[in-house]
Amino acid sequence: MSTVAWARRRRALRQGIAEYRRDREGLVGIVVLGLFVLVACSASLLAEAENLRAITADERDYPRWASPGELGPLGTDSLGRPVWDQLVYGSQVSLLVGVAATLIAIVIGTVVGVVGGFFGGWADAALARLTEWFLVIPFLPLAIVLAAVLGPSLRNIVLVIGITSWPVTARLIRSQVLTIKERLYVERARALGASGAHILGRHVLPSVMPLVIANATLTVPVAILSETALAFLGLGDPTRVSWGSMLEDSFSAGALGREAWWWYLPPGLCVIAVVLSFTLVGRALEGVLDPRLRDVHAVGR
Amino acid sequence: MTAPLLRVRDLRVTYRGERGIVPAVRGVSFELDEGETLGLAGESGCGKSTVANALLRLLPRGTEVSGEVLLDGEDVLAMKPGRLRAVRWTEVAIVFQGALHSLNPVQRIGGQIAEAIELHDREADARARVAELLELVGIPARRAADFPHQLSGGQRQRVLIALALACTPRLLVADEPTTALDVTVQAQVLELLERLQRELGLSMLFITHDLATLSYVCRRTAVMYAGRIVEEGPSEDVFRRAAHPYAAALAAAFPVIGDPSFRKRPAGLSGDPPDPRALPSGCPFHPRCPVAEPECARVEVELWPAGEARRAACVRVLGGRS
Amino acid sequence: MSAEPLLEARSLHVRFRGRGGLVARAVDGVDLEVRRGEVLALVGESGCGKTTLARALLGLERPAEGEVRFEGAPIRYDQRFLRSYRRQVQLVFQDPTGALNPRQTVYEAVAEGIRIQRLPGDEEERVARALARSGLRPPERFASLYPYELSGGQRQRVVIAGAMALEPAVLVADEPVSSLDASVRGEILALMLELVREAGVTILVVTHDLGLAWTVADRIAVMYLGRIVEEGPAEELLARPRHPYTRALLSVVPEVAGMEPQLLVGEAPDPARIPSGCRFHPRCPLLASGEAARLGIEERCRTEDLGLAPVRGAAAGHHAACHAL
Numbered sequence: 001m002s003t004v005a006w007a008r009r010r011r012a013l014r015q016g017i018a019e020y021r022r023d024r025e026g027l028v029g030i031v032v033l034g035l036f037v038l039v040a041c042s043a044s045l046l047a048e049a050e051n052l053r054a055i056t057a058d059e060r061d062y063p064r065w066a067s068p069g070e071l072g073p074l075g076t077d078s079l080g081r082p083v084w085d086q087l088v089y090g091s092q093v094s095l096l097v098g099v100a101a102t103l104i105a106i107v108i109g110t111v112v113g114v115v116g117g118f119f120g121g122w123a124d125a126a127l128a129r130l131t132e133w134f135l136v137i138p139f140l141p142l143a144i145v146l147a148a149v150l151g152p153s154l155r156n157i158v159l160v161i162g163i164t165s166w167p168v169t170a171r172l173i174r175s176q177v178l179t180i181k182e183r184l185y186v187e188r189a190r191a192l193g194a195s196g197a198h199i200l201g202r203h204v205l206p207s208v209m210p211l212v213i214a215n216a217t218l219t220v221p222v223a224i225l226s227e228t229a230l231a232f233l234g235l236g237d238p239t240r241v242s243w244g245s246m247l248e249d250s251f252s253a254g255a256l257g258r259e260a261w262w263w264y265l266p267p268g269l270c271v272i273a274v275v276l277s278f279t280l281v282g283r284a285l286e287g288v289l290d291p292r293l294r295d296v297h298a299v300g301r
Numbered sequence: 302m303t304a305p306l307l308r309v310r311d312l313r314v315t316y317r318g319e320r321g322i323v324p325a326v327r328g329v330s331f332e333l334d335e336g337e338t339l340g341l342a343g344e345s346g347c348g349k350s351t352v353a354n355a356l357l358r359l360l361p362r363g364t365e366v367s368g369e370v371l372l373d374g375e376d377v378l379a380m381k382p383g384r385l386r387a388v389r390w391t392e393v394a395i396v397f398q399g400a401l402h403s404l405n406p407v408q409r410i411g412g413q414i415a416e417a418i419e420l421h422d423r424e425a426d427a428r429a430r431v432a433e434l435l436e437l438v439g440i441p442a443r444r445a446a447d448f449p450h451q452l453s454g455g456q457r458q459r460v461l462i463a464l465a466l467a468c469t470p471r472l473l474v475a476d477e478p479t480t481a482l483d484v485t486v487q488a489q490v491l492e493l494l495e496r497l498q499r500e501l502g503l504s505m506l507f508i509t510h511d512l513a514t515l516s517y518v519c520r521r522t523a524v525m526y527a528g529r530i531v532e533e534g535p536s537e538d539v540f541r542r543a544a545h546p547y548a549a550a551l552a553a554a555f556p557v558i559g560d561p562s563f564r565k566r567p568a569g570l571s572g573d574p575p576d577p578r579a580l581p582s583g584c585p586f587h588p589r590c591p592v593a594e595p596e597c598a599r600v601e602v603e604l605w606p607a608g609e610a611r612r613a614a615c616v617r618v619l620g621g622r623s
Numbered sequence: 624m625s626a627e628p629l630l631e632a633r634s635l636h637v638r639f640r641g642r643g644g645l646v647a648r649a650v651d652g653v654d655l656e657v658r659r660g661e662v663l664a665l666v667g668e669s670g671c672g673k674t675t676l677a678r679a680l681l682g683l684e685r686p687a688e689g690e691v692r693f694e695g696a697p698i699r700y701d702q703r704f705l706r707s708y709r710r711q712v713q714l715v716f717q718d719p720t721g722a723l724n725p726r727q728t729v730y731e732a733v734a735e736g737i738r739i740q741r742l743p744g745d746e747e748e749r750v751a752r753a754l755a756r757s758g759l760r761p762p763e764r765f766a767s768l769y770p771y772e773l774s775g776g777q778r779q780r781v782v783i784a785g786a787m788a789l790e791p792a793v794l795v796a797d798e799p800v801s802s803l804d805a806s807v808r809g810e811i812l813a814l815m816l817e818l819v820r821e822a823g824v825t826i827l828v829v830t831h832d833l834g835l836a837w838t839v840a841d842r843i844a845v846m847y848l849g850r851i852v853e854e855g856p857a858e859e860l861l862a863r864p865r866h867p868y869t870r871a872l873l874s875v876v877p878e879v880a881g882m883e884p885q886l887l888v889g890e891a892p893d894p895a896r897i898p899s900g901c902r903f904h905p906r907c908p909l910l911a912s913g914e915a916a917r918l919g920i921e922e923r924c925r926t927e928d929l930g931l932a933p934v935r936g937a938a939a940g941h942h943a944a945c946h947a948l
Contacts (some may be wrong), residue, residue, distance in 0.1 A: 007767075024760035083901065099639075099858075116846035183720035183721065183724075184718060184722045185721065185723055185724040185727075186714055187683075187716075187721055188716060188722045188723075188782070188785070189735060189739070190683065191681060191683065191709060191713065191714040192709060192713075192735055192739050192740070192785065192789070193706040193707075193708075193710060193736070193739045193740055194735075194739045195706075198739060202735070206726055207724075207726065314678055344804040344805060344806060360744045393856055409642055416826070423695055453890045456888070457675075483668040483831065483873065484668060484831065484833070484872060485668060485872060485875060485886075485887045485890070486668075486875060486890055487875070488875030488884060488886055489886055492884070492886060504824065510804070510805050511804075511805075511874075511877075513834075513877040514877050515879060534878055547806075550806050550943075551805055551806055554805040554806055554808050555805070555834055555877075556811060556834045556835075556836045556837055558873065558876060559837070559861060559862055561835060563834075563835065563838055564838065564858070565816060565838070566810070566811040566817065567812035567813045567838050567839065568839070569806060569807055569810040569813065570807065570809070570810070570812070570814070571807020571808040571810060572774065572776075572807075573774035573775060573776060573804065573807060574806070589806075
């Protein structure tokens with residue numbers, strides 16, 4: 001009979017995919033996102049890493065401030081580096097930071113939320129206080145201080161963003177755990193003789209996971225924006241090009257005054273596109289996976 | 302013979318929503334005289350609450366309604382919006398189920414009753430009327446300043462009754478007014494409804510799944526199944542000597558305490574009431590019917606005389622076999 | 624029927640700290656025996672403490688005083704004991720829809736207890752047997768369904784199957800049919816009686832419905848404000864109720880013919896403010912009608928608390944807590 005159960009799960013998955021495909025915005029999101037991931041993965045084929053180095057002009061014969069018509073698809077910057085190559089390699093940093101920082105935030109947030117919500121008592125009180133504390137402190141000042149203390153490197157940027165963006169997740173997961181804990185089927189499991197670990201593993205976590213996944217896709221764009229902001233403030237990794245650092249470079253080199261739109265517009269648009277598509281995917285996933293929404297569909301007649 | 306206060310003729314209600322077309326009421330006809338009480342019994346999804354809401358056209362937009370709901374000879378279904386608003390509450394008022402949800406939790410109960418009065422009569426001395434209404438339903442007038450959560454379940458149900466009586470309606474529709482209440486409190490509320498009905502000469506349509514309560518409160522009872530009335534007659538007859546097998550099964554769910562024939566012999570039907578979107582062919586009750594015959598899967602019979610002032614929709618009645 | 628007590632409450636008290644620091648005495652000194660092989664109905668109105676008492680008997684609620692005894696020995700509240708205890712004493716819920724995890728199939732829901740209890744033998748066979756025993760036949764047809772694909776009555780059968788898979792000695796059924804449609808209730812009650820007859824299970828059914836008690840129970844205990852006020856054989860108790868509360872309760876049930884309705888004043892009071900003396904005295908028709916004064920017990924009703932005592936002139940095992948008896 002368990003094979004039957006697996007067949008049912010596969011069918012549920014297929015149903016989920018079918019439901020996702022009905023969401024047009026979600027489809028657009030996933031297509032755009034796929035393109036960016038493809039670009040990031042095949043960066044070495046699409047662009048030359050050599051072109052990213054800030055070297056003197058005599059080693060290379062690219063003109064400075066070249067417009068798209070003059071050189072390459074997107075022209076060059078104030079140091080004669082082609083914008084296209086920066087943009088392609090920048091996607092790696094943005095996606096990497098976004099995903100890695102989200103992973104940290106989600107893990108911390110889920111653990112804090114589940115532990116607090118499920119066990120309650122003083123642990124919950126302490127964790128709730130900590131969560132509130134992190135929520136109340138404005139993100140940027142805290143991130144700036146942390147980044148300054150830890151020093152500018154890609155790893156530290158990920159860490160800084162990760163440990164500042166978990167509280168929202170923690171609160172969401174905690175409230176979900178609290179409602180699940182009160183469900184009658186949890187009481188039934190307890191009446192069957194179940195331990196806390198069983199209830200956590202069999203009932204609470206499976207019900208929370210869809211929410212975690214949907215929430216993760218919604219945290220990625222926040223992380224990407226944070227990276228952009230930190231890099232724009234000059235707190236990014238100086239050895240790596242990211243969309244945020246491109247914006248910062250163009251701004252400080254006076255690209256706005258020179259109307260060198262080909263330098264600052266592409267990274268800006270890319271940030272918007274990635275952030276938007278993650279949000280669209282997250283919302284579509286929420287609709288498919290959120291147990292509250294699903295329960296309503298299942299029970300309603 | 303005077304015309305009845307309410308005459309419903311071939312009422313049909315079909316919901317159209319995300320979940321498809323739901324024929325909730327499929328041709329219901331009944332009459333209610335001035336000062337009479339009629340019980341409408343049935344289980345969840347049988348359409349009884351839809352009938353109640355259709356009387357005042359309290360149905361979601363896009364719902365298809367046909368037939369006639371004649372109130373004093375005037376068709377509610379054909380009324381203009383202004384006339385309909387005037388009729389609602391001054392002629393027909395509803396006591397909803399679930400007193401907790403029907404009252405605004407952040408408004409004092411006196412204010413909620415006064416609101417209903419002032420909506421229909423700006424000149425009225427709402428304050429005095431509220432006090433009078435609360436006393437009428439057995440709540441001290443000073444409690445008008447209370448919020449719903451300060452009252453017990455039984456008192457909230459009384460407030461809902463006072464609210465329904467605010468504009469002195471002639472017909473009171475009570476939709477499961479006592480279902481959530483304890484037995485002793487339920488008895489108090491039923492006694493109140495009975496007294497009001499008698500003293501104010503109200504007509505009452507009492508809707509519930511509890512046939513036993515109906516036999517106690519109403520003179521006549523109609524039993525609904527799958528959007529239709531399947532049996533109608535004096536309450537006592539319907540409850541104790543049902544002609545339709547569904548009405549009999551429903552009655553059997555309310556054992557007579559002290560009657561040894563019910564001891565250790567629970568009676569019930571297999572299966573659930575049907576989904577109105579996918580009704581069985583023929584008589585919709587035939588898959589659950591203990592005495593179904595082959596033809597029941599093909600034909601759905603109309604209500605048919607089944608004795609003194611009684612009607613039932615069953616081939617056995619038609620064939621004189623019941 | 625043997626008179627051997629299988630599950631007992633002995634001067635059991637369960638208290639909750641309510642809002643405003645008041646202590647609610649939900650169960651306030653209950654002695655109750657559930658005997659092997661019987662169906663005992665615990666009857667009362669909402670807030671009388673019947674559900675709390677049932678939860679305490681299951682070990683889901685820890686008593687403040689007194690003890691719960693199973694097969695003659697007091698139950699303990701450590702994890703190990705509770706797990707083995709719950710194999711013996713199982714719960715059937717009022718709301719089967721809520722009691723089933725919407726993400727679990729019928730198979731998983733029924734197998735859950737078997738896995739938790741690590742019962743030996745073939746799991747699939749145990750599940751199939753429990754499903755068949757609960758009237759879900761053939762079992763393979765139901766095993767892979769999700770709760771939303773079942774009717775209300777079928778869901779309750781799944782919950783019962785999940786409990787029966789552990790082959791318990793006692794089923795505690797808390798309002799097992801009140802969320803079901805009226806025409807479906809009989810089937811579930813019939814199933815419960817069948818389990819008593821064929822699987823030898825003992826049932827404590829908690830309900831507000833006297834008609835249900837009349838249909839299934841061998842004995843009835845009536846609870847009011849944290850106490851049992853009357854208990855006895857079902858036929859005797861419902862035919863000749865002695866406690867004024869039971870009498871009032873019965874008189875207003877529409878299913879009872881020929882009793883003058885006795886309307887009680889007010890609603891059941893707060894378990895945080897239990898009246899002194901007999902806890903029923905503020906609503907008691909005997910006091911209101913002056914009957915108590917004629918009997919010369921009015922003072923005792925107001926001041927003297929009392930427990931169950933055998934009713935003079937009644938059948939054996941008929942007990943009530945009333946000064947007038």
